[in-house]
Amino acid sequence: SQTIHQWPATLVQPVGSPLSLECTVEGTSNPNLYWYRQAAGRGLQLLFYSVGIGQISSEVPQNLSASRPQDRQFILSSKKLLLSDSGFYLCAWKQGYRETQYFGPGTRLLVL
Amino acid sequence: AQSVAQPEDQVNVAEGNPLTVKCTYSVSGNPYLFWYVQYPNRGLQFLLKYITGDNLVKGSYGFEAEFNKSQTSFHLKKPSALVSDSALYFCGAAGNKLTFGGGTRVLVKP
Numbered sequence: 001s002q003t004i005h006q007w008p009a010t011l012v013q014p015v016g017s018p019l020s021l022e023c024t025v026e027g028t029s030n031p032n033l034y035w036y037r038q039a040a041g042r043g044l045q046l047l048f049y050s051v052g053i054g055q056i057s058s059e060v061p062q063n064l065s066a067s068r069p070q071d072r073q074f075i076l077s078s079k080k081l082l083l084s085d086s087g088f089y090l091c092a093w094k095q096g097y098r099e100t101q102y103f104g105p106g107t108r109l110l111v112l
Numbered sequence: 113a114q115s116v117a118q119p120e121d122q123v124n125v126a127e128g129n130p131l132t133v134k135c136t137y138s139v140s141g142n143p144y145l146f147w148y149v150q151y152p153n154r155g156l157q158f159l160l161k162y163i164t165g166d167n168l169v170k171g172s173y174g175f176e177a178e179f180n181k182s183q184t185s186f187h188l189k190k191p192s193a194l195v196s197d198s199a200l201y202f203c204g205a206a207g208n209k210l211t212f213g214g215g216t217r218v219l220v221k222p
Contacts, residue, residue, distance in 0.1 A: 034209070043214045044156075044202065059209075090155055098144040098163065098206045103155035 002027035006091050006104040013111055019064075019078040021107050023091030026072065031093040033074040034101070035066055038088040050074060086111045114139040116205050118213035126221055131193040133216045135186045135203030144206040145186040147177055149199050150215075156202060162186060173197070193220045 003026045013019060025031055035047040046059045048066035056066050063082060067075045074091060088108050094101040115138045125131050137143055144163055148156040160171025167179045177188045186203060198220045203213040 042200075044212045046209060049209060088153070092156075092210075094210075100146065100158055100161060101204075101206070101210045102158065103148075105155045106153070108153065 002093075002102065004091060004093055004102060004104040006089075006107050008107060009105065010108045011110070013081050013109065015083055015111055016080045019076070019081050019085070019109070021076040021089055021091075021109075023074040023076075023104055024072055025093045028072070028093070028095060030071060031095055033068060034092040034094075035074065035076050036090040036092065038090060038106075039086075044090070047076070081111045083111050085109065114205050114211050116203050116211050116213040118201075118203055118216045120216050121214075122217045122219065124219045124221065125193050127195050128192050131188075131190040131197065131218065131220070133188040133201050133203075133218060135188065135213055136184050137186060137203075137205045138184065139205050143179075143184075143186075145177075145179065146204040146206060146210065147171065147175070147186075147188050148202045148204065149173075150202065151199050159188070193218075195220050195222050 005024050032051050034049045036044045037047055038044050048058055050056050050068045053068055064078050088106050090106045091104040092101050117136045119134055146161045147159040149159055150156045159175050160169050160177055162169050162179045170176045175190050177186055179186050201216050204210045
């Protein structure tokens, strides 16, 4: 069966520090991968998605970036965090165009 | 562009009463619709989906949803709500990306 992992679970970082969040999927190959941010326990904002290695689509211009160095690995990064980057970051995967999308457990990021 | 709307920010219901969470959509072509639930500090959990076929879709934890093409709606329902159903619910429409509604918080009171 397929599983999705995110780490760390919680992160507290100072403003201006770098960020690296990792997401990995097991039990499938060539998945579509997604990064979302959820602020204040509410709506979901799609940040990036990837349909293959090295292929990244950005939905919202900001100081975050994403990379997919391996088929089942998706990384969210920032060179300098802002206070507004605080939130709950969710990674997700799905296999095909209209297949069910499955979410990871999330990373809670607090920028101080 | 496709869009999904959840018109209610919050729904309050007494335990044992029917629960309905509303969702309307705007998509081109055949809609592929989903419902997810999110508990505090957790990822989204898949509840059910409509791809084709019967308009009434049954999912996890006793939830079901009714697809109505003429009203472009996909409301989530549960005949008898439990306190443990209190959570945040998201409706979504699928394409290459999954477009979500803004979420509806459900509070079931004992």
